[in-house]
Amino acid sequence: MATFTNQATLSYNGIRVSSNVATGEMLEVLEISKTAAPDTYVPGDELTYSVALVNTGNTTLSGITLTDDLGGYTFGTVGTVYPLSFVEDSVIYYINGAVQPAPNVVPGPPMSISGINIPAGGNAVIVYRANITEYAPLESDAQVVNTVTAGTAPESLATASETVTAASVANLDITKSMSPTVVSENDTITYTFDITNTGNTAADTTVVLSDTFNPVLSDISVHLNGVELTAGTQYTYDETTGEFETVAGVISVPAATYTQAADTGVITVSPGTTVMTVSGTI
Numbered sequence: 001m002a003t004f005t006n007q008a009t010l011s012y013n014g015i016r017v018s019s020n021v022a023t024g025e026m027l028e029v030l031e032i033s034k035t036a037a038p039d040t041y042v043p044g045d046e047l048t049y050s051v052a053l054v055n056t057g058n059t060t061l062s063g064i065t066l067t068d069d070l071g072g073y074t075f076g077t078v079g080t081v082y083p084l085s086f087v088e089d090s091v092i093y094y095i096n097g098a099v100q101p102a103p104n105v106v107p108g109p110p111m112s113i114s115g116i117n118i119p120a121g122g123n124a125v126i127v128y129r130a131n132i133t134e135y136a137p138l139e140s141d142a143q144v145v146n147t148v149t150a151g152t153a154p155e156s157l158a159t160a161s162e163t164v165t166a167a168s169v170a171n172l173d174i175t176k177s178m179s180p181t182v183v184s185e186n187d188t189i190t191y192t193f194d195i196t197n198t199g200n201t202a203a204d205t206t207v208v209l210s211d212t213f214n215p216v217l218s219d220i221s222v223h224l225n226g227v228e229l230t231a232g233t234q235y236t237y238d239e240t241t242g243e244f245e246t247v248a249g250v251i252s253v254p255a256a257t258y259t260q261a262a263d264t265g266v267i268t269v270s271p272g273t274t275v276m277t278v279s280g281t282i
Contacts, residue, residue, distance in 0.1 A: 003272045004212065006021070007019055027282040030150065030151060034052075039164050041167060060120055066150045071084045089129060091113060097121065142166065144163070195274045211278075212244070214242055215242070215282050217242065251276065257272075
């Protein structure tokens, strides 16, 4: 709620007399709210934001500008970095539920949308999308907070913020290689499984690695990060079919670590890693 003041002056016979200062309050007629979907993110995600503007007054609000700071924050000497980037041509503009022609958009950052009109007692909804960038924090429960501002003048602005949280998840990938790549019958071959985790949460109790070796291996030995595993209790293997499988929970892959470069503000990912090898005779 904004306040305003006014003072009158009375002049007569070369004399000026000032009145008292009258103070009033201007009721806010523009209400704003904001939501995001989903409310969690992982690297590379696209989020959808919805901003609702309500005109509680009895006259049309015209020429409103909506600005989104895209979560910008100051990092060291780099300046402002933005964990969100506006997706161009993603704006949908509604007045009282009816789709309107696309308004004027400046992608930014920050992003701004101008020319919004809201009829008396009506509402406008602005929907748009934004991508998670390399400046978004990725640790478990890290947050991106972005704020929208709407209005026609500095003294009549309405603001709303929305928070999205980094999802606490493991994100695994696996690469398989063999050595040597050219073998003869009765040679020994080693399969290496490199498992990486770019997520912010360790993977442990549910991880199972399975493979069917063709040609079938005999007299296998299995190592996890250099430590030999025990057949029957930590893995199973059928020398008739070549089917191999670890017991759930034997393999654990640590969470990734994240580093924000001092000179750019860019966040890089160092995956957690686990290596399993299976050696046997062909």
